[in-house]
Amino acid sequence: METLSIILLCVFIPVTVLLSICLLCIHSYWKRKWKSITKENDIEAKGDIKIGNQSKENVKHTLRFQGRLEDAQRGPSHQDPTFVADEKLGGRKKKQKKKSKATKRSIDVENQDGAKQIRVEESKLFEFDPPIGNKNLGNTCFFNSSLQALYFTKFFEDALSLLKVSAPNFQNLKLTKSVLELLEKKNVNHTQELRSVLNAVRNINNQFGRGTQEDSYELLNTLLGGILDELQNGDRTCKPIDVDSGVNGISLKNLFTGIFITIYVYDSCNDVEVDFEEFTTLSIPIADNIDQNFKKLPHRGLQTISSEDPRFDIEKGLAVLTQIEDYEESDLPCRVCNIEGTGKAYRRMLVFTPPPVLVIHIDRFKMNDFNRLTKNAQRLKYPRIFNMAKFCSVANTELSTNSLNYELYAVVVHSGALGGGHYYAYVNTTRMHDVEKWQEHLKRSPLDLEKLKSNVEEFLRKRHEFQDDSGQTEVCKVKDSWFYVSDESVCSASVDEVISHKDAYILFYEVH
Template identity: 25%
Template sequence: MAGFQLQMTWQTNLLKKRKNGPPLGFKNLGNTCYLNSVLQCLTYTPPLANFCLQLQHSLSCDSVAQQDKKSDCPFCLLEKRIVRSLSIDSTLDTPGKIISGLKIFAEHFRQGRQEDAHEFLRYVIDACHTTSLRLKKLQQQRRKYVSNGGGDGVSGSTVVKEIFGGALQSQVKCLTCGNESNKVDEIMDISVDVLNSSSLKEAFQKFFQPEILDGNNKWSEIETSYLCFCSCKKLVAARKQMSIVQAPNILVIQLKRFEGIFGGKIDKAIAFEEVLVLSSFMCKTSQDPHPEYKLFATIVHSGFSPDSGHYYAYIKDAIGRWYCCNDSYVSVSTLQQVFTEKVYILFFSRTKPPPPTTTNGISQTIKKSTPDSIPATSSSSSSIPGPQKKPNNTKKFPNMKIIVHNKENNNINNKDKNGISQNKPLANGNENGCKSSNGIRNGVAGDKSEVHGSNGGVAVPDNYKRKHEEQKHSKLLGEDHDSLTKREELKESLMKEASLYLRSCGWMDEVKSSMHAKKMCFRDELQQDELKKKLIGDAKGSFLSRIPEPLKTRLINHIRAHVDP
């Protein structure tokens, strides 16, 4: 791969049978539509197709890898599939080697089972990137052995990263002193919420719009790495905003249509256009101020959940014609027809090359960022998540409530389970004014006109007793109501604060990814209710102990600050 120049436009001299003919159809071997649609889009991604048609990866892999291990190379499998799809003189084929090698891309994939197209795409791209990095390391080790000398470290750049890779910046700026915290995350695609949007443009505007953090969302951290710790030394209001530092050559956008691990689908039309310009979302310090893209492929999901339904793709060939690729059936289409579909994944290609990367490019930007200060809240897929979804995490994981309740019950004003203070003993009986097990209410016998108190037993008139009881009961109800209201407000405040923190540090993303992977493994063995209980139970057992200590300290301080002494 050394010296390879990325070619963004089709190199038609490399094409054979598919230069003017329609795309090759793929047989559906039982719930393989997700795989077929992804392969069609990758096959018609121009820079990736050009790279594979020149056998750039396999030539390098042949020179380094052992032959008995080469059959397990995910990039070799993909390269062979793309070359065959663009070369054979046929109308129909079976991607058998990819299907039989599913576990090479992801251990939890199963033949014959419906999978999510976006998840499969993520695993394919990440597997090829990881393989390319490993190959570069082997090549460098061989060169060092031959020259018997030193060398630079292995670069993180690969052809996969050159094609799909970009970077997002999350900036948090203190509105009191002006200090900024910047964190840069590398991405291979972008996932945007569409629940409250009607167009791709609107979804992007909401993704990149500034967010003011104040009140319950104040961002001050206990850790010394927090930028404002020395300047402000207190909770402050701040502005948080995402921006694009490096725009990718091939931009893949997932519309987050699936809600939660067990949620349904957002099945509504989202408007989009053929041309996408990202200039208004770029970071001010970016050297690439005006990236422009053109649509060349989409994936559509028809159905109600990621575990069912059907996937098919639209692609644009080397001479600009659109086709609908629905497994075995390939038909001529138009861009207007593409616009009418409720798309799930969109593929855009840059219309102009980015400016040359300087020594102050993205790699150095990432090294200079301060990831420990304010972790970025990213909806991108820089790691390997499942289908991007947006659950209400505070409801999904009741362990957060358990933490708050334990602190509240054990440490706050010595309250009982009903929220009533035990520091002020109530006169004449039970703390909560309820009937005791022997039928006596607050020390008053139900059928006798006397109170058994510290004075040994004094007769009390019935009307006085009833009046006293009503006044006390009313007071208790008022205290109990106020206490419960304050407690619920505090709980809601703590949950919002904890949710923001856990999202920002990646804890919730890790929980969702873990739950999704386990769901894929056990969904054929357990019923829905049993599966849900198992996933939540496993997540609590695995992640409860991993809640960051600064968050626990922060919540305790919040409780102490808001509870009356």
């Protein structure tokens, strides 16, 4: 009996120990598994953050705009450098490669309930996928080249995507809808979508899409103007879309639209009056000589934020566009008191609010003495980064020199003569992105122009001292990636090849 007890103990103890070890292993395995499942659920839950009464899909797009919020599940976008996404958008899958980012600092943002804090990057690397060419539909290089620049415009596709999920009459906006469908499919076979956009543009201006070579700048203005008109007017059966307030504070209109201020001042009565006008592109002349006396201002109201001399050719063109004009007061009586004085009347048009995307057209086509259209093929110098403070009015006290640096990201080129020319584009797929600056521009509130007019006139009458907020233009610190795109032909390009191209026609700058 004693021997049997000893044998049982010898068997029981090892078995018990072995079972304990097995149970510990199983417990450890399921503990790790549970943590993994919980983490995945947490990540998915972050994509379901609700802001007010917005839908789940709408919130996803909103979060993407707010500086690509970290750790939030976002919809797919070829513009997102920090997240790997494989999700359907518009019935199509699009895979993203994770790309590097550089962060200066971050700020906290709360949702409306104040329960969730998310970090927003202030400045980071912004990368697009390499370009895909557009099929030539019959002398449509003028069309393809402008589209390439829009493909690589920050937030252009995102703004249209927001409209798709928020505008009740989006399906009736033929041009806007066709452009978004093209943007969503531009990385695959998109010939049908390309043709749809061209047909929609032709409905606005029938000179396009008839198989003849047309002007790329006119096409661009027709395309952007058509989209903004659709958003503003809607149709007869649908309520117009409030493009000024935008969707969730993001306005497609604010992306391209700036504001001119025209200032009138008078010697005899010292009155000041201003007018405002919106613009989406700037057309500048080729200026061989500029008035060297542009700094001799008769009144503070005509002053710009910076009085630095124009250095590059495009700055000289902008100087001509914003130069002071003087008249005899007898020819231009005071618009305030209607007095025909004996002194001078001065007029100057300046930029009051520049847009985040600045499109500059070089006016190369002019009528000669024989009333024939000719091309000026003069090579112009234009910088990678330049400052708009030389052309912005001091009347906008919210602007400063260091907030007005613009970086080149696309160039449309017209090579050859009028009769047999060709359009192509250069695009930059890599640049830094200052989230805070872009949010200030994109979330700009609509202006009460009548109230603004009164405030500005009072400000300019009271202050007559001259100031100069001149500053140095920033240098580009990012290794960029330029591409040459000519219809379906795409290849890498160097920045030296792009800068000051002898046939540059349209320059696309963005807030740096």
